[in-house]
Amino acid sequence: MERPSTIHGSRVVSIFGAAGPALDEVGLSAWIAQAAPGEALVYHRGFLAVDATGAVSNLTPERQRTLRGVAAAALRAAEQRLVHLVQARLGPDHFAYIAVARPKPGPAGAALSMRLLEAA
Template sequence: MTRSITRFPAARLRLKEIDLCGWIGQAMPGDMLEYHRGFLALDVTEQGTRLTERDRAELARVARRAWWAAELGLVHLVQRRHGPDDYGYLAIARPKPRRASASLGSFLLEEVA
């Protein structure tokens, strides 16, 4: 009997939270950014062990910030499936809300600090 071995694609940290904030502040409506490639639910857990502890913590911050931006209506969050347990996590810029100041990037950076 042959067992099938699941091989997860190698995960790596694509960008930091500050990079995501900078992109959100400058992105034009329709601009798209892949902020992670892998299996996010697995990659942020200790049991996943596909990333270093430091990268896992940073990825968790990136994911929370992306969710925060979506909650504020700044981006749409979507996933693109590339294969088994291999997804692209995308942020797509939405039009800036009228209530947002011209200095949205500064506000996002202050939130990070």
């Protein structure tokens, strides 16, 4: 039984596309800073563990480094409680890696800026 995918909604932004430039850590941080709670960003499509590993990836070494940096920044942002990280299965060995914005902690300003810097 196939479940409908929820990542095709209007509140999902895909920056990492096949035809476009790869999302980097700065782009992810900028998105986190301006995203409304509940907005989602697809930061990678593929199989992250394979795509980020040099020996088995089809990506260029530069794109692999960028992907590893974005994945690490997304994890730090989740640890700072700025985003939720989720996955959606698109097909065999093909997933969408999604960051969902959480409500901003406390008043915006220096405190939020420091948390974004720590997450980058």
